[in-house]
Amino acid sequence: xxxxxxxxxxxxxxxxxxxxxxxxxxxxxxxxxxxxxxxxxxxxxxxxxxxxxxxxxxxxxxxxxxxxxxxxxxxxxxxxxxxxxxxxxxxxxxxxxxxxxxxxxxxxxxxxxxxxxxxxxxxxxxxxxxxxxxxxxxxxxxxxxxxxxxxxxxxxxxxxxxxxxxxxxxxxxxxxxxxxxxxxxxxxxxxxxxxxxxxxxxxxxxxxxxxxxxxxxxxxxxxxxxxxxxxxxxxxxxxxxxxxxxxxxxxxxxxxxxxxxxxxxxxxxxxx
Ligand code: SF4
Ligand code: SF4
Numbered sequence: 516x517x518x519x520x521x522x523x524x525x526x527x528x529x530x531x532x533x534x535x536x537x538x539x540x541x542x543x544x545x546x547x548x549x550x551x552x553x554x555x556x557x558x559x560x561x562x563x564x565x566x567x568x569x570x571x572x573x574x575x576x577x578x579x580x581x582x583x584x585x586x587x588x589x590x591x592x593x594x595x596x597x598x599x600x601x602x603x604x605x606x607x608x609x610x611x612x613x614x615x616x617x618x619x620x621x622x623x624x625x626x627x628x629x630x631x632x633x634x635x636x637x638x639x640x641x642x643x644x645x646x647x648x649x650x651x652x653x654x655x656x657x658x659x660x661x662x663x664x665x666x667x668x669x670x671x672x673x674x675x676x677x678x679x680x681x682x683x684x685x686x687x688x689x690x691x692x693x694x695x696x697x698x699x700x701x702x703x704x705x706x707x708x709x710x711x712x713x714x715x716x717x718x719x720x721x722x723x724x725x726x727x728x729x730x731x732x733x734x735x736x737x738x739x740x741x742x743x744x745x746x747x748x749x750x751x752x753x754x755x756x757x758x759x760x761x762x763x764x765x766x767x768x769x770x771x772x773x774x775x776x777x778x779x780x781x782x783x784x785x786x787x
Contacts, residue, residue, distance in 0.1 A: 516658060519596050520560065523589060524737040527636060527643070528560035529623030532654040535663045536614040536622075543613040544649060547606045554606075556654035557614065557647050559623040561634075562586065563736040565642035565729070571747030572782070574690065574715020575642065577766035579741040582644045583609060584764055594648070601652045609646035616645040627667040631675045631719045638734055640726030669725065678722035680710050689716040693778055694770050704781050713749045713778045714767040751779050 520528055533554045541551030564576055590607030597605040617634040626636040633641040676682050680689045686706050693714050720726050762768045
């Protein structure tokens with residue numbers, strides 16, 4: 516396993532028995548043609564995405580291509596290698612997961628769970644995506660140490676709450692608002708203008724001392740995918756110049772172009 520992950524520049528991973536993961540959606544496993552009862556282990560791993568970047572109007576996670584495409588390609592490369600080495604079935608998941616990823620990742624020793632519910636990794640802070648490989652092979656065969664970690668919590672310093680627009684302004688999460696469809700109320704427009712985001716919000720992450728430590732240490736992702744095709748600041752021109760195929764490969768595309776164009780118009784007065 517070490518070699519498979521090393522060849523992909525993935526440094527943070529851990530193995531758990533599947534019984535240690537809260538499985539909320541067995542149907543997601545079953546869609547891949549394996550019964551949930553057959554799953555015996557979970558390999559949790561982290562996909563770091565942080566790159567030191569100019570300031571912009573797009574959340575840091577959405578500046579490169581959508582990580583779902585990265586994970587799909589990664590799974591295509593590595594799942595056959597796991598099956599060849601260990602036998603059994605290996606199934607890859609990212610985001611649409613049958614288990615509670617941040618809790619399982621913490622139990623696998625990959626970080627602490629922050630008050631903002633994000634996983635904070637010691638090296639990369641919260642600028643990581645969590646992904647996992649579920650397998651019909653036992654955790655022991657995959658190198659499970661025999662110890663399930665506690666779900667570690669952060670130090671509850673409160674900095675994320677102090678920096679959070681939702682708490683400061685008594686509104687909904689800014690990230691959720693930027694992704695909402697439809698027309699905004701005047702209050703929502705003023706809220707969006709105050710923080711200047713076209714998509715997402717990183718303020719709770721940027722305020723966290725654990726993430727600040729990672730930024731101060733100049734820790735950037737070793738993964739090329741997250742260095743390429745970056746957009747820090749979205750404009751109407753950039754949006755309109757993208758082909759449909761290019762747009763679909765962006766994390767900010769899943770609600771279509773309309774919410775982005777609305778946000779751009781509110782912030783900069785651009786017309787569609
Ligand atoms: S994403 Fe922004 S608004 Fe949402 S919880 Fe974090 S800081 Fe608050
Ligand atoms: S800012 Fe403080 S309370 Fe919030 S997640 Fe980070 S360590 Fe925990």
